[in-house]
Amino acid sequence: MSRRDDPQQTYRDFTDAVNMRPGELAKWLETDKSKHVGWRRRGAQSGETVGHQSGRRILDLLRRRRSDLSEDDYRHMRKVVGYVRRHIAQRPSGDVRDTRWRYSLMNWGHDPAKAPLPPPGGPSRKALRRHGAPPKERRGPGR
Numbered sequence: 001m002s003r004r005d006d007p008q009q010t011y012r013d014f015t016d017a018v019n020m021r022p023g024e025l026a027k028w029l030e031t032d033k034s035k036h037v038g039w040r041r042r043g044a045q046s047g048e049t050v051g052h053q054s055g056r057r058i059l060d061l062l063r064r065r066r067s068d069l070s071e072d073d074y075r076h077m078r079k080v081v082g083y084v085r086r087h088i089a090q091r092p093s094g095d096v097r098d099t100r101w102r103y104s105l106m107n108w109g110h111d112p113a114k115a116p117l118p119p120p121g122g123p124s125r126k127a128l129r130r131h132g133a134p135p136k137e138r139r140g141p142g143r
Helices: 007-017 022-029 050-063 071-089 100-107 125-131
Strands: none
Touching: 007 071, 022 050, 022 100, 050 071, 050 100, 071 100
């Protein structure tokens, strides 16, 4: 089995790429900005963009138990990871907070304006904001 087909690695990559919580993503998907950014399939009846449709599926994946995920779900997770990685590499210069680039990524569950998640087992993002990173001598080996 290749690394790409490993369900555990796919799940880790997916949870790294999707940095929005289910509530945040659901709220975002209801906005007009979310509904009007992105590519529409030719001949699509609903007029919904591909990213918005993916966002709804991501929301479903985030709310399900890992044991309930199918191979098709893992395939979509790999698609999400690929999309996020490709578009992060195309980051425009300047302030991206109010750009179609950011809104498109948010439809795919990734908000590039958010601080990256702290490493597992470390202080929470909220604690790091409040107190800053601990001094290097207190961080432990390899940190």
